[in-house]
Amino acid sequence: MRKIKLIYNVTAGHNEFKYFLDAIVEKFTDNDYEVSVFRTGKGDSLEEYIKESKDIYGIVVAGGDGTINKVVNIMMKNNIKVPLGVIPAGTSNDFAKHINMPASYIQCVDRILKGNIGAVDVGLANNNYFINVCSAGVCTNASQKTDKNLKNIFGKTAYFFTGLVEFFKFKPFEVKIETENSIYVGKIFLFLIFNGSTVGGMDIFTKNPSIQDGLLDCIILKDCKHRKFRKMVTNILSGKFEEDENIIYSKEKYIKITKLSGKCDDPDVDGDPGPKFPMEIRCIKDGLNMFL
Ligand SMILES: [Mg+2]
Known part of the structure; x- marks a missing residue:
């Protein structure tokens, strides 16, 4: 048995x-x-x-x-x-x-x-494993900040309002982001590092994501002025990441993120508090067996 x-x-x-x-x-x-x-x-x-x-x-x-x-x-x-x-x-x-x-x-x-059992990738941010997403910046930790009772009564709508309040208070923060092939230094609104593809029920931030490719889907929204921000949102909604000068989108095995200046809450892993900056993130290929 x-x-x-x-x-x-x-x-x-x-x-x-x-x-x-x-x-x-x-x-x-x-x-x-x-x-x-x-x-x-x-x-x-x-x-x-x-x-x-x-x-x-x-x-x-x-x-x-x-x-x-x-x-x-x-x-x-x-x-x-x-x-x-x-x-x-x-x-x-x-x-x-x-x-x-x-x-x-x-x-x-x-x-x-x-x-139907298959091996899937797992993300590792310093000492915290994550299965779906590691993120920081505006709105990314709405699930952490939302009152538990509100969450149970209103579900995801509670996240939305918490996120909205956060959005208007937020100032971009400066980071250094290093991958195997690139270095970026500048101010950003947020980053999302996906092992999965969906956040807040939306799967609009990745292209051809796979939980079995040994790669994490990384999206970084750079600081930009009002008009360009609107264009950025439009480009995300229509899946045109590559065309936007203020979006960095890539698939990576390794990413190191150092916060240089500005205010930002500690990163979040799978909706709960994660490690502090600086943060080294790796994709552990075939780390876990799952029923798929
Ligand atoms: Mg992947």
């Missing part, structure tokens, strides 16, 4: 996953799987639970990007190669969207039961 560890975050999304829990366990047991369930919470022993992975066929996590990030960090730091399946049960499910997991929880179980 194959053993599955099911981890869920009870506070994720609209707190509704718990109502589906029994149906999900039943689906696995009907297919001859033995399921153990772990409910995450403050001061839990998630790391110990995941580390005991001997004879485990798969780990399944139900939650948003933040919960997946926690599980992935534990797996990567303990070299656990058991395949991971995700069920998008959070407020923000950008990573699950990137790998095309269905929105229906039960359909996700069907997908996992098919057993």
Whole structure:
């Protein structure tokens, strides 16, 4: 009998996953799987639970990007190669969207039961692994700054308003960005370094992204005046990054970002606080096995 560890975050999304829990366990047991369930919470022993992975066929996590990030960090730091399946049960499910997991929880179980396992890349920013995105600058940490209660009531709309308030207060900051082939020094509004492709439910910032190409999709929006900013937004919305002089878009294995001057909050990984500047970011090719 194959053993599955099911981890869920009870506070994720609209707190509704718990109502589906029994149906999900039943689906696995009907297919001859033995399921153990772990409910995450403050001061839990998630790391110990995941580390005991001997004879485990798969780990399944139900939650948003933040919960997946926690599980992935534990797996990567303990070299656990058991395949991971995700069920998008959070407020923000950008990573699950990137790998095309269905929105229906039960359909996700069907997908996992098919057993299509593949190696995928993982991002590493200093000592923090990330599965979807590492970012800093205007609006990028709206998910961190949004009140948890507001998030549970209004979902992503709460991010939007937090982001809007941030936008009008924001001043560009100066950075040095080094990759294997280039150096850029200047003021920027924001950078987004994607392992996935979707942020805030939008997948407009990358071109032909792949979670299996060993490369991170990097987009940097340079400081520019009002009129050029409007043009930049139009170019992003229409997918014309290359044509805009104020956008740097590239695919990289390695990026180092140093903050030189100006104010900017610490970078964010998968919607949660990440490392401080200076930050070295790497793509770990085939770092994790997943149910795809
Ligand atoms: Mg990639």
